[in-house]
Amino acid sequence: MTKKNKSVHKKDTNNYELHPRTLAIHAGYVSGWSEGAAKPPIFMTSTWVPKNARKLELIFKNMHAKNPKENFGLAYSRVSHAGLEILEKRLRSWNKEKACAVFDSGMAAIERTLRCFLKPGDFILYSEPLYGGTINLIKHGLAAIGIHSAGFPADSSLKEMEYFLKKSGHSKKLAIIIIEPPANPTIQLVDIESCAYLALKYSEKKKVLLAVDNTFLGPLWQNPDLHGADLTIYSATKYLGGHSDLIAGAVLGDKNVINPLRDARQDPADAFTAWLLLRSLETLELRMEGQMNNAIYVANYLRNHPKVRKTRYLGLLKENDPQYITYQKQCTGVGAMISFDIKGGKQEAFAFLDALKIFQGAVSLGGTESLASHPASTTHSNLSAEERKRMEIGQGMIRLSLGLEYHKDLIFDLEQAFKKI
Numbered sequence: 001m002t003k004k005n006k007s008v009h010k011k012d013t014n015n016y017e018l019h020p021r022t023l024a025i026h027a028g029y030v031s032g033w034s035e036g037a038a039k040p041p042i043f044m045t046s047t048w049v050p051k052n053a054r055k056l057e058l059i060f061k062n063m064h065a066k067n068p069k070e071n072f073g074l075a076y077s078r079v080s081h082a083g084l085e086i087l088e089k090r091l092r093s094w095n096k097e098k099a100c101a102v103f104d105s106g107m108a109a110i111e112r113t114l115r116c117f118l119k120p121g122d123f124i125l126y127s128e129p130l131y132g133g134t135i136n137l138i139k140h141g142l143a144a145i146g147i148h149s150a151g152f153p154a155d156s157s158l159k160e161m162e163y164f165l166k167k168s169g170h171s172k173k174l175a176i177i178i179i180e181p182p183a184n185p186t187i188q189l190v191d192i193e194s195c196a197y198l199a200l201k202y203s204e205k206k207k208v209l210l211a212v213d214n215t216f217l218g219p220l221w222q223n224p225d226l227h228g229a230d231l232t233i234y235s236a237t238k239y240l241g242g243h244s245d246l247i248a249g250a251v252l253g254d255k256n257v258i259n260p261l262r263d264a265r266q267d268p269a270d271a272f273t274a275w276l277l278l279r280s281l282e283t284l285e286l287r288m289e290g291q292m293n294n295a296i297y298v299a300n301y302l303r304n305h306p307k308v309r310k311t312r313y314l315g316l317l318k319e320n321d322p323q324y325i326t327y328q329k330q331c332t333g334v335g336a337m338i339s340f341d342i343k344g345g346k347q348e349a350f351a352f353l354d355a356l357k358i359f360q361g362a363v364s365l366g367g368t369e370s371l372a373s374h375p376a377s378t379t380h381s382n383l384s385a386e387e388r389k390r391m392e393i394g395q396g397m398i399r400l401s402l403g404l405e406y407h408k409d410l411i412f413d414l415e416q417a418f419k420k421i
């Protein structure tokens, strides 16, 4: 199928549509470009040498054009480099989004996005809880330059979201809605379609953008662009990287939003990180499916455990739960993140965490190794006690990120740790 000097595309020969799993391995690169190397090399170079001065002039023109052409040529690695171009193409394999920009962290992706599309006086509406770094940025970094915000509970209905927007008194200034379905660590879905509807309703002079942090379920099990999102954001540190050995971020969307964002970018992922991510994407589907299977197994064990009060997992939603309706609308898989409340409080939670042998006691998620953390004292420690109570992030809550270990070994580990408390 691949010609020697032409890489594969989504719609290849005769409109036959290639599966994302195939594209993630082949798109954007052919061996003929690099001395026959089967895999893309690590392009360790800061500057690029076009064939003549005229070409370099054209590359700069293209760089600053409103609608830059893709793969037009490279000039300087802070702007873009070969590994990044291949990666950005492959990240689009799962979605209909037309463009992608990769950053050197998830927070860089979020911060650049918010700063690129907001100006002093604008207003942000967000779902609660949000990733700690994002909420800090909104409440401190952006508030300091006159960009204000209001939150709404993750599981709100459209009516409730609008209530919180109106109550803020700034609905006319609304510029961005940013959400995180499912919320961390409460595993509550935010209805993407309702947010898209709200964004449209308040787009009077300027389009209100809907940005979705899709780190937990994407790109396999939730495609926000299919439900009206303008920007899909990832911490690529998590499932996309998948081996807990890199930090990176990505934003996907139409060219009209990604082009200005890429133009504002000063912090793309470097050559080695881009290469690691290319390696990771080849196994993304296999890894995420394996991790989800482990999570289903572990959630079923936890939900009946006498030392567990409550288990939160998309795979345990009951059919009469409004969250289940949202799940059916926008998700195609239940993911590999679980939270549960241990009977007791911080003391029991810490004793349990310290007794685990296979699960590593650490923050972050999405890697091949299983992780366990205590949100109240770590990722959500800068919320006030009152906020944590409102969001039901208790002292007995433990969050699990399931890895790829043998499922029975994970149950063995949890069981021996429960026995120690």
Ligand SMILES: *Cc1c(COP(=O)(O)O)cnc(C)c1O
Residues within 6 Å of the ligand: 105, 106, 107, 108, 131, 133, 180, 184, 213, 215, 216, 234, 235, 236, 237, 238, 247, 248, 249
């Ligand atoms: C980790 C994470 C981030 C931040 O990403 P970094 O790569 O750590 O900068 C943002 N959102 C979510 C949901 C995350 O889990």
